[in-house]
Amino acid sequence: MAKSLFEELGGKYEQQGNYLFPCLTVAVEEEQPIGTWEQRHLDYLIQCRKVTYTNLLTSGRLNTYLADIDKQAQERFEKFIEGMKQT
Numbered sequence: 001m002a003k004s005l006f007e008e009l010g011g012k013y014e015q016q017g018n019y020l021f022p023c024l025t026v027a028v029e030e031e032q033p034i035g036t037w038e039q040r041h042l043d044y045l046i047q048c049r050k051v052t053y054t055n056l057l058t059s060g061r062l063n064t065y066l067a068d069i070d071k072q073a074q075e076r077f078e079k080f081i082e083g084m085k086q087t
Contacts, residue, residue, distance in 0.1 A: 031063060037073035038066040 006022055007013075013020040034042070045053040056062040 032067045034066070035070040035074070037077075038070035041069045041073075042066055 004011075012023045014023050015021075042053075045056075053062075056065050
């Protein structure tokens with residue numbers, strides 16, 4: 001029997017009953033604490049950008065992406081507050 005493209009790329013199948021299921025795993029990503037801005041952006045992704053959310057989640061880059069968003073938002077917020085103090 002010829003190998004499938006999945007098997008040629010190093011994938012393996014697991015038999016359950018009469019069916020073969022591919023053994024798939026999601027990349028493990030470092031857990032980071034979720035801040036206010038991060039949670040708000042996550043809610044936005046889930047509600048309005050479902051494809052982007054799914055792509056980031058399945059590629060294992062969601063937490064890194066959200067941490068970067070949180071950092072940028074916090075920096076902008078601090079600049080905004082400093083500007084308000086100046087005026």
